[in-house]
Amino acid sequence: MPHHVRPLVALVALAIPLAVAPLAAQQRIAPDAPTPDPRVGLKAGWFDAGEAIWNMQRISHTKPSSDFTNPSTPGDARLKNSDLAFIGTHVIQGNYSGYQIIDIANPAAPRHVTSYVCPGSQSDVSVYGRLMFVSHEANTGRLDCGLGGVPDTVSAERARGVRIYDITDISAPKSIAMVQTCRGSHTHTLVTDPKDPAHVYVYVSGSAPVRSPSELPGCSGAPIEDDPNSALFRIEVIQVPLDNPAAARIVSSPRIFTELSAPPEHAANSVPGAPASRQRGAPTQCHDITVYPAIGLAGGACAGYGLLLDIRDVKNPVRIGAVADENFSFWHSATFNNDGTKVLFTDEWGGGTQPRCRETDKMEWGANALFTLENNVMTFKSYYKMPAAQTANENCVAHNGSLIPIPGRDVMVQAWYQGGISILDWTDIEHPIEIAYHDRGPMDDTKLVSAGSWSVYWYNGLLVSSEIARGLDIFALTPSRHITQNEIDAANTVRFEQLNVQEQPKIVWPPSFAKARAFVDQLERSGGLNAEQLTALRDGLTQAESASGATRRTTLARLGNSFNATASTDRRKALMLVEALEELAGASM
Amino acid sequence: MRSLLPRCSRLLCRHLRPLLLLALATAAPFASAKAQRLTPAEVARRDGGIAPYTPADVAFMTGMIGHHAQAVQMSRLAPTNDASRSVQILAERIAVAQQDEIAFMQRWLRERDHPVPPADAAHHHGEHAEHAPMMPGMLTAAELAQLQSARGTAFDRLFLTLMIKHHAGALTMVDELLASPGAAQDDDVYKFVSDVNADQDTEIARMRLMLESLPPTSAPRR
Numbered sequence: 033m034p035h036h037v038r039p040l041v042a043l044v045a046l047a048i049p050l051a052v053a054p055l056a057a058q059q060r061i062a063p064d065a066p067t068p069d070p071r072v073g074l075k076a077g078w079f080d081a082g083e084a085i086w087n088m089q090r091i092s093h094t095k096p097s098s099d100f101t102n103p104s105t106p107g108d109a110r111l112k113n114s115d116l117a118f119i120g121t122h123v124i125q126g127n128y129s130g131y132q133i134i135d136i137a138n139p140a141a142p143r144h145v146t147s148y149v150c151p152g153s154q155s156d157v158s159v160y161g162r163l164m165f166v167s168h169e170a171n172t173g174r175l176d177c178g179l180g181g182v183p184d185t186v187s188a189e190r191a192r193g194v195r196i197y198d199i200t201d202i203s204a205p206k207s208i209a210m211v212q213t214c215r216g217s218h219t220h221t222l223v224t225d226p227k228d229p230a231h232v233y234v235y236v237s238g239s240a241p242v243r244s245p246s247e248l249p250g251c252s253g254a255p256i257e258d259d260p261n262s263a264l265f266r267i268e269v270i271q272v273p274l275d276n277p278a279a280a281r282i283v284s285s286p287r288i289f290t291e292l293s294a295p296p297e298h299a300a301n302s303v304p305g306a307p308a309s310r311q312r313g314a315p316t317q318c319h320d321i322t323v324y325p326a327i328g329l330a331g332g333a334c335a336g337y338g339l340l341l342d343i344r345d346v347k348n349p350v351r352i353g354a355v356a357d358e359n360f361s362f363w364h365s366a367t368f369n370n371d372g373t374k375v376l377f378t379d380e381w382g383g384g385t386q387p388r389c390r391e392t393d394k395m396e397w398g399a400n401a402l403f404t405l406e407n408n409v410m411t412f413k414s415y416y417k418m419p420a421a422q423t424a425n426e427n428c429v430a431h432n433g434s435l436i437p438i439p440g441r442d443v444m445v446q447a448w449y450q451g452g453i454s455i456l457d458w459t460d461i462e463h464p465i466e467i468a469y470h471d472r473g474p475m476d477d478t479k480l481v482s483a484g485s486w487s488v489y490w491y492n493g494l495l496v497s498s499e500i501a502r503g504l505d506i507f508a509l510t511p512s513r514h515i516t517q518n519e520i521d522a523a524n525t526v527r528f529e530q531l532n533v534q535e536q537p538k539i540v541w542p543p544s545f546a547k548a549r550a551f552v553d554q555l556e557r558s559g560g561l562n563a564e565q566l567t568a569l570r571d572g573l574t575q576a577e578s579a580s581g582a583t584r585r586t587t588l589a590r591l592g593n594s595f596n597a598t599a600s601t602d603r604r605k606a607l608m609l610v611e612a613l614e615e616l617a618g619a620s621m
Numbered sequence: 622m623r624s625l626l627p628r629c630s631r632l633l634c635r636h637l638r639p640l641l642l643l644a645l646a647t648a649a650p651f652a653s654a655k656a657q658r659l660t661p662a663e664v665a666r667r668d669g670g671i672a673p674y675t676p677a678d679v680a681f682m683t684g685m686i687g688h689h690a691q692a693v694q695m696s697r698l699a700p701t702n703d704a705s706r707s708v709q710i711l712a713e714r715i716a717v718a719q720q721d722e723i724a725f726m727q728r729w730l731r732e733r734d735h736p737v738p739p740a741d742a743a744h745h746h747g748e749h750a751e752h753a754p755m756m757p758g759m760l761t762a763a764e765l766a767q768l769q770s771a772r773g774t775a776f777d778r779l780f781l782t783l784m785i786k787h788h789a790g791a792l793t794m795v796d797e798l799l800a801s802p803g804a805a806q807d808d809d810v811y812k813f814v815s816d817v818n819a820d821q822d823t824e825i826a827r828m829r830l831m832l833e834s835l836p837p838t839s840a841p842r843r
Contacts, residue, residue, distance in 0.1 A: 099660035105670025109808035110661055128808050129661035149661060153808050170811045171799070179664055181673065183803035218815075240815040241799055316822055335823040358710050361718070362820055381714075383816035386721040397714065424724075479728055 059395065059416050060465040064513060071420035071452065074473030078106050079502060081475070087468035087512040088455070088495065091139045095503040099147040100127050107481035110151065112500045115219075115432065117157045117164070118491045119530040122202055124164060125498050126155030129179070131166060133202055139494050139506045145203050150177035152191055158222040158532040160232050163277055164197040164205060167217035169240050175210060186247045192216030194234055194270060196277055209278045211270050214242050214251035214263035219320040221534040225346040226325065230275065233346050235330075236268040237318040264316035265289050267332075269347055288332065288341060288351045289315050319380070322366040326538035329408075331366025331375050338363050338377040338401070340408060355403065355410050359396045365432060368405070369442040370539045374461055375410060376444070377401050378430035385482055389428035389451045391421040398429040400446075402461050416464040418446075418454040425474040425481070426450030432487035436495075436509070437526040437539045438519045439547050440554050440608055443467070445495050449484030450474060453497055453507070457514065467514035475501060489533050493524040516553040521546035543615035545577050551609035560602025565595045569609075581620065588617035671733060677801035678810050679735050682726045685794060685817075686738045688756050689719040689726075692787055694742035695760070695780065698769060702776040707831060711824070712780070718820065722813070729809060758790015774836060781832045788821040788828075 066086060075082030079095065095101060100111050114126035121137035122145065133146040150166070152173025158165045172181040173191040182190040193213040197205040215238025223233040242253030242263045256262045271283040292315070315335030323330040323343055330349060332339035338360075340353035355377075364380030381398035382388050388398035399417035403410040422428045426449070433446030441459045448454055452471030458464040475481035483501035490496075495507040511517040525544045528537065541547050552569050555561045561569070569591060576587040592613040597606035659667075692715055698704075699712035723740045730737045755761070760768070760783055771779045795814045798804050805811045 099662055102662040102665040102670065105665045108665045108670045108672075109812065110672060111665060112808070127661075147660075151661070153812070169815070170808060172806050172808070172811070179659060179661065181806040183806060185800055185802055239819040240811075241795065241818050315826065317819065319819075335819070336827050358707055361714060362823060382718060382721060383812065383820070385725065385812065385816070386718070388717075388721075393717070397717075480724070 058414060058463065059419065060463045061419065062465055062467060062514065065466070069420045071422075071469065071471040074471065076425070076474045076477035078475055081473040083470070083472050084452075085470045087510055087514060088453075088470055088507045089510050090470070091494070091506045091508055092142055093503060093505050094134065094142045094144075096127070097132055097144045097147040099149065100129060100132060101503075106475055107483065107501055109153075109482070112153075112482065113486060113498045113503065114154045114500070115156045115487050116489055116496060116498050117159045117530075117532050118489070118496070118528065119159045119161075119199075119202075123491075123496055123504065124157045124159060125504060126157045126166065128153040128155060128170075130177070131155055131157055133199075133205075134504060136494070136496070136506065142504060142506065146205065148205055149179070150195070150207070151179060151181075152195075152216075154218065156217065156219045158220065158234075158534070159199070159530055160222055160224070160532075161274075161530070162198060162200045163232070163272070163274075164199045165220060165222060165234055166195045166197065167220050167236075168192050168195060168210075169216040169218050169238070171216075171243075173216075177207065186244050188247075190243075190247060192240075192243065194220055194236060194280075196272065196280055198277070209280050211280050211282065212248050213238055213268050213282070214248060214253075215317065216240050216243075219534070221321045221323055221330075222532045223323050223343065223346055223535060224325060228346065230273065232272045232274065234270040234272065234280075235321050235323070235349075236270060237320055238263075238268070239317045239319055239335075267318050267321070267349075269349075271347070284347050286349050288318075288339065288349060289334065289337075290351075292337065292339075292351065292354055319363060320365040320534065322368070322534045322536055324368045324372060324536040324538075326536075327368070327372040329368070329372065331368060331377065333363035333365050333377055335362065336360070338366065338375075338403075338410070340375075340405070340410060352408050353410055355401075355412065357401055357412070359394075359399075359415070360401060361397075364430065365534070367433065367435065367444060368536055369458070370435060370437070373405055374442065374458065375403050375405050376416075376458065377403070378446075380429050380431060382427075382429055384429055384431060384449055384486075385427050387422065387424045387426055387428055387450075387480060389418060389420075389422040389426070389448065390424055395419075400430050400456075400464075402458055402464060404461060413461045414464055416456055416458065418448040418451045418469070419466060420451070420469075420471065422451050423474055423477070425476060425479060427480060427482050427484060431485070432489075432533070434489040434533045435536075435539065436490045437523045437541070438515065439522050439541050439550055439612075440605055441519075443515070445488050445490055447485035447488045447497065449482075449486070449500070451484065453485050453488050453495070455509075468509065468512070470497075470505075470507060472502075487533070489531065490523070491531055492527050513557075516550070518546055518549035518553050522550040543612070543619040545573055545616065548573055548609060548612040548616055551605060551612055554605050555600070555602055555609065558602040558605060560600045560605055561595065568594055576616075584620040585617045588613050588620065592617070672807040672809075673803070674733070674807045674810065675801065675803045677798060677804040678807065679730070679733070681794065681798045681804070681814075682730055682810075683735070683738055684756050685791070686723050686726050686740065687742075688759065688787075688791060688794065689723045690740055690742035691759060691765075692716075692719045692784070693723070693740075695765075695768060695784060695787070698776070699780065702769075702771060703773045704780065705774070705777050708777045708780060711827070711831070715784070715824070722817070725813065729813075756790060757793040758787040760787065778832065778835055781828045781835075785825050785828050785832070788825050791817055791821050792825075 070084035130150040135143045152168030153170040156167035196209040221235040272280040318334035328344040330341040341349040360379040364378045396415040428451035431447045436443045455468035488497035497505040572591040600606035696712035696716035
């Protein structure tokens with residue numbers, strides 16, 4: 033039984049104060065979703081757990097390399113896999129003890145290329161050409177990448193911050209710089225500046241305690257009233273000269289929280305202009321920042337707030353909006369839709385190690401909060417949470433994901449730790465809906481052993497998931513009433529040469545028959561065209577595809593004129609179809 | 622490092638291992654040079670999946686269970702003591718979060734064969750606690766009684782005031798742990814204290830703002 037569904041209505045209704053949010057806004061369950069939900073009650077196991085999958089297929093599962101897995105110690109925190117970055121056919125998978133590089137040129141048979149040992153957790157990773165960046169947060173990280181830890185409370189051997197590697201030879205990465213920061217680097221975000229091709233930038237988010245000034249001069253964990261140079265209440269910006277990356281250094285420490293002090297109400301926009309000379313109530317850190325350079329904005333998930341930043345001056349991001357929500361505790365990450373008209377924030381309540389998807393856990397807690405974004409104002413619309421109840425032995429909460437580039441829709445794949453992978457459609461932002469999933473049973477049915485999907489990202493037609501304890505999973509979408517083969521094909525026309533999901537790329541679809549057919553399918557789903565029109569369009573597209581040159585062009589032009597887009601009940605989509613047909617005709621010269 | 626004490630009894634291991642690990646850790650240059658030739662998996666095989674830890678880690682986990690138990694006890698008063706809606710939401714979140722964290726700390730101690738304190742606050746204060754030094758931020762019996770008898774806005778104000786103090790105490794405990802040589806070298810411990818640090822710091826900020834926006838105690842309830 034999809035147990036969370038019925039209580040949801042009551043919970044949401046109770047939780048909404050003062051009619052700030054429309055009562056109608058709530059998550060939907062697809063009418064064809066399997067019932068009872070097969071994710072409930074899966075058999076426990078490490079590499080032999082029960083599995084449930086819907087509207088996707090698994091292409092491969094790759095265990096961690098023997099350097100990073102020990103068969104007799106499941107759940108060892110030192111061997112956790114973390115985030116992913118992509119370059120060419122290679123996946124870089126962070127691990128608390130370093131990282132692995134895996135070649136997925138043949139996704140059915142991925143190949144280990146490198147297991148690089150360098151402890152420091154959580155090893156958030158990103159990549160830019162021949163450079164790779166890895167976050168070190170923990171106090172065990174050593175400058176020499178050794179495994180001995182750093183027992184001294186003050187030590188010149190400790191490495192907390194961002195390490196930079198040269199991966200010109202990807203099978204033999206070379207550590208070339210270690211940029212030390214006061215709070216280490218919990219996550220980091222690579223930022224490219226269109227106006228500054230000589231550098232790349234790294235925004236560092238640190239949420240761990242501040243280290244001693246005896247270890248790194250200048251570090252202060254004092255309240256800002258006592259010390260204006262406090263390492264709290266700021267992020268760090270590292271500038272990396274591309275012609276000399278070893279000279280990377282911190283160039284600014286923007287205080288993006290200044291005068292942020294409105295009390296949290298239900299998803300209310302705070303008042304950034306309040307005359308607050310004190311920093312009381314302001315966040316002291318960000319957890320993660322997603323930048324979207326194409327629109328000059330970033331979404332900062334910063335303690336109790338979701339921030340909107342103007343990043344057109346990359347070195348000096350400026351806060352231009354903020355939201356707080358009494359149902360959110362710790363804002364974790366942000367994802368924009370491709371148009372930049374919506375933003376989704378996640379609440380990683382419990383830090384990812386706690387079981388927050390039990391039947392007793394509320395659907396709006398440890399969930400996503402979805403906002404529209406108009407003239408830099410964020411307006412709350414709904415919550416979304418992976419809807420299958422998990423056991424108390426499964427760490428589960430909203431975590432990392434990325435857009436799946438289906439044209440005309442906002443579809444996202446997202447990791448929920450041991451809650452598995454959930455694909456949501458948030459095109460209708462007031463009614464997000466789950467349209468595909470994968471889940472495993474718990475690692476252990478007697479106690480909580482941390483595992484599950486840390487992050488899952490769409491990369492060149494594949495859904496690649498970093499499983500904390502179990503390795504790397506690669507999936508592909510399978511056609512369903514929610515996503516047709518044409519929509520999958522259209523998504524697959526989008527290719528990235530490299531991908532750091534927290535530097536969100538603007539998706540541009542090349543003209544293709546798949547894209548036009550995807551829009552036709554969407555018009556069928558929405559009832560925007562009648563059966564006769566749909567048949568005419570599909571037949572016409574088949575004819576055009578089998579023709580070439582001028583014949584193809586005229587066939588496509590005729591198709592574009594064959595129906596009255598503005599009369600469609602789904603006018604917006606019909607116009608997108610017309611545009612796709614015109615683009616295709618233009619590309620048929 | 623468990624393999625270094627292959628034949629010791631559970632009891633002996635419990636007391637000796639942390640000391641031995643601390644001794645090894647102090648000899649870090651030698652230990653790390655030697656360990657560097659090992660892979661992380663080999664290290665895990667040698668120590669049975671138990672990363673080095675110290676008596677300070679054990680004391681932190683043991684004490685923090687009682688500290689959390691009191692936060693849960695305080696939070697459970699919100700529904701019965703006529704707290705405002707927003708304080709009730711906050712209190713419920715604190716109760717759920719800290720109960721789960723108690724389960725984590727108990728698991729951590731159990732896996733290392735250390736005594737596991739119960740999750741029930743009644744075991745952590747009252748008459749027995751009178752003899753032990755109070756952990757930072759803990760409420761006295763008098764403060765707890767005052768909170769138990771407060772109602773409405775008076776409860777909100779007292780709850781927020783005392784919970785801010787309680788959370789600040791937890792942050793002090795984290796600082797003290799990190800100032801102890803060799804502590805929090807276990808990734809599970811480090812991640813946990815980082816989460817406590819970030820979560821409770823965030824909640825303190827929120828509670829301060831909630832406190833400032835409370836109506837005067839004498840005013841009628843909203």
